[in-house]
Amino acid sequence: MTFKKSPWVFVFHGAGCNGCNLEVLAVATPRYDVERLGIVIKHSPRNADILVVEGMVNKKNADRIRTVYDQMASPKVVVAVGACAVSGGPFAESYNHAGPLDRIIPVDVYVPGCPPRPEAVIDGILKGVEVLERASKG
């Protein structure tokens, strides 16, 4: 598969346990190395194409997620990584749960797991790239 452009990824750390955070960061390290696919992890949402959200949405960060999403330019794709972002996972019954993520922003790709393996995260991002290319075609 060839990409039209190099997708840039912004990672939003929600209220997770850090597990998904580590697995998302691990994709940028030597064993998994997503840069070989042209995917770059960026630190600003304004020039990112793909938003990866891991961790639960709580009452305090729900607004932040919305802000980050609004700052991104269209076309944009959201990938929810981990049980926490997909459904609330182990924390779904908590008083501080304000999600799941798709109640806050539209989600295109769901990657289940607690935590998903780095391979699964890469696969999720690549699915996101497909959505992105379809969106930019019209």
Next chain:
Amino acid sequence: MRVHDFVMPVGPQSPAIKEPILLKVCLEGEEVQKVRMVTGYTHRGIEYLLEGKNPDQALYVASRVCGICSITHERAYVRTVENILGYDAPERVKAIRTVLFELERMQSHLLWAGFMMHEIGLETLFNYFWREREKVLDCFEKITGGRVHHNINKIRTLRYDMEEEDPEFILQQVRSVARKTRDYYNDCMKEEVVVSRLKNVGTIPKSMALEWGLTGPIARASGVRIDTRKIDPYDWYSRIDFEMAAGKRGDALERLKVRLTEVMESARIVERVLSGLPDEKIPPHSLSRVEGEGHARVEAPRGELFYYLRFKNNRVERAKIRTPSFSYMKILEELLPGMVVGDVPVIVASLDPCFSCLERVLVEKNGRVEELREKEFRRKYSCPG
């Protein structure tokens, strides 16, 4: 605050700090004048979630407190319950738990060392450290099947036993990690960039470490000799002999030294335990009935982790978790003033606070959130600890 003061928010989603926390840094020129910390971005209500679960269910929630030290939380939970039951596990179970515990410390310190290098702009070393960390994760996968969450500790026993060929593989990996870590350690100490960015940055003198009740590698880097594995030994820590890493100056460089030394020491502990691994069957798992209250502590990679649990009708009635990061939460506000703004991420990273772990205390009263030092908190809410 004076008019020309400039308040710079660092976080909650900042490239400089890996976890969500908001530091409001007041600057005058380059110099930090005052810091205000805003937490709550990772508060999940773990203690509430533990309540009402039976002892076997609650174990899974406890491991989800933190993904970096999942085994540690499991172990602390299991130790608490076993204390209540007055149960002493068979030697093989203890030995395997020790191995897992030290592997966890290795991966946590390597991960931290990677972040530290990333903060001072050495991306290559970041990648090197994380490459070593993958080797430790391979060992975990071999024993438990998981890379981050393992769910291997059970009350009284383990979920799986080690296979016959596992010790060989683990030894090989662990030796290779220790060798590489020694190389990187020597490189770091010789490297001008590392030394000049970390030396005399974020210094915590011994008296301050004692006053704030710091534990773990930070306290050891400041010259406080404290280690739960020594003062309250569990598993095989009383049987095997190991060195406690120690520093003196208490700055970020010393913390790097202490942590990397601990990685090498943990590798030695793993080797020693595996060479004397008893050959016996581990007990099968069965559901437990627990009544009453108890507490326990273990040495997490970041310091002392304390659990208090009270059971009623075989359900958790009250849980209290005190993580090591809790004591560094407020120390940041004292350490940062007077430093240049470029050092803020370095100091935060050098403490290695785990915000997922610590965000548990939020006292709200009449709509006003109170932040309390540990001593005041204990006095006011009479919580054991």
